[in-house]
Amino acid sequence: MKSTANHHRPPAFSQGEGTPPQRYDRRQALEMLTRMPLGELMGLAHAARMRRWPQARVTFVCDTNPNYTNICVTNCRFCAFCRKPADPDAYTLTPQQVAAKVQAARARGATTVLLQGGHNPAVRLQDWLAYIRAIRESCPDVHIHPFSPAEYVFMARREHMPVEKVLQTVFDEGVDTIPGGGAEILTPRVRARIAPAKASAEQWLETCESAHRIGFRTTATLMYGHIEADADIVDHLFRLRDLQDRTCGFTSFIAWSFKPDGSPLGRELAHQPVHPAKYVRIIALARLVLDNFDHIQSSWFSESIPAGQLGLVAGADDFGGVLLEENVLLEAGHQRLATVGDVKTIIRRAGFAPAQRDSYYTVIREFDVSGQPPE
Numbered sequence: 001m002k003s004t005a006n007h008h009r010p011p012a013f014s015q016g017e018g019t020p021p022q023r024y025d026r027r028q029a030l031e032m033l034t035r036m037p038l039g040e041l042m043g044l045a046h047a048a049r050m051r052r053w054p055q056a057r058v059t060f061v062c063d064t065n066p067n068y069t070n071i072c073v074t075n076c077r078f079c080a081f082c083r084k085p086a087d088p089d090a091y092t093l094t095p096q097q098v099a100a101k102v103q104a105a106r107a108r109g110a111t112t113v114l115l116q117g118g119h120n121p122a123v124r125l126q127d128w129l130a131y132i133r134a135i136r137e138s139c140p141d142v143h144i145h146p147f148s149p150a151e152y153v154f155m156a157r158r159e160h161m162p163v164e165k166v167l168q169t170v171f172d173e174g175v176d177t178i179p180g181g182g183a184e185i186l187t188p189r190v191r192a193r194i195a196p197a198k199a200s201a202e203q204w205l206e207t208c209e210s211a212h213r214i215g216f217r218t219t220a221t222l223m224y225g226h227i228e229a230d231a232d233i234v235d236h237l238f239r240l241r242d243l244q245d246r247t248c249g250f251t252s253f254i255a256w257s258f259k260p261d262g263s264p265l266g267r268e269l270a271h272q273p274v275h276p277a278k279y280v281r282i283i284a285l286a287r288l289v290l291d292n293f294d295h296i297q298s299s300w301f302s303e304s305i306p307a308g309q310l311g312l313v314a315g316a317d318d319f320g321g322v323l324l325e326e327n328v329l330l331e332a333g334h335q336r337l338a339t340v341g342d343v344k345t346i347i348r349r350a351g352f353a354p355a356q357r358d359s360y361y362t363v364i365r366e367f368d369v370s371g372q373p374p375e
């Protein structure tokens with residue numbers, strides 16, 4: 001039975017208050033990323049954020065991120081999560097097991113499930129639909145935010161179908177938001193080294209474009225701190241901006257740094273994680289270059305609490321998810337789970353009023369600086 005339970009999204013991309021003073025070009029963006037004093041860059045980005053969102057409010061979502069399988073044949077070189085089918089800790093969850101996880105998270109306050117998994121040839125499109133139906137049956141009020149563009153490309157290949165048909169099938173199931181994972185760095189040179197078998201940069205962008213045209217809203221992501229050059233980061237942002245000019249389908253931009261532990265690329269590069277200042281620079285640059293994106297996320301989760309807080313005064317207006325389950329970065333030795341109370345405190349200590357949102361970035365609950373709902 002088809003359902004349209006998720007189809008309540010607000011209109012795409014609001015212009016906000018005021019317009020940006022200019023559109024930055026690639027040369028200016030590279031200059032800002034590499035040479036502009038950090039304080040100046042943060043100030044510019046914060047001013048742009050306050051023009052778009054004049055309230056000193058920072059949003060967060062209460063979500064859970066179960067992975068339905070860790071079996072993957074794509075073997076990205078930065079990944080510590082994937083397993084081969086014969087590995088002793090390889091798993092594929094049943095729809096009932098996924099639904100039980102979502103139910104447990106819902107009992108702790110989750111409103112959204114971000115559902116992703118490895119590229120497992122044994123998981124077919126019917127299985128995806130079974131996951132969606134099982135979650136919807138047990139938790140009809142939980143928003144289902146499933147499957148990254150790279151997973152869609154893999155599923156289309158597996159099912160010998162055009163990607164558009166796979167997208168449409170999921171959309172017809174009542175799903176209308178997609179996490180923008182798997183973008184990494186959208187330049188062929190970098191992808192050839194870090195994820196040669198994954199959806200190409202073109203395929204990732206084409207999948208987002210098709211999804212937006214069907215009616216999905218998606219996020220956009222970036223993973224830096226491995227073999228990319230600064231110019232690749234700039235190129236990545238401009239490719240996102242160009243696509244957003246055509247579709248207005250991206251809700252937000254989310255960046256995180258490569259976590260080297262446990263991955264083949266980490267062993268090869270043998271380097272330390274990048275300095276948090278780079279994260280703050282990327283957040284600020286994203287706010288300035290992505291002048292057609294409503295939301296820029298600063299994540300306490302993937303970096304550190306101080307870096308996440310600095311991002312909030314460098315252009316970000318969203319603090320991401322209060323993750324009630326996360327496995328991918330956990331496998332890379334990076335564990336950060338928090339409560340809603342923790343996240344509200346972190347936001348308040350950065351000088352903002354926290355507000356809980358849904359997956360369309362609509363505010364569903366506001367809190368004052370003391371963390372209590374307004375009278």
Ligand code: SF4
Nearest residue numbers: 072074075076079118
């Ligand atoms: S990042 Fe995703 S696609 Fe790549 S190896 Fe890991 S699970 Fe597979």
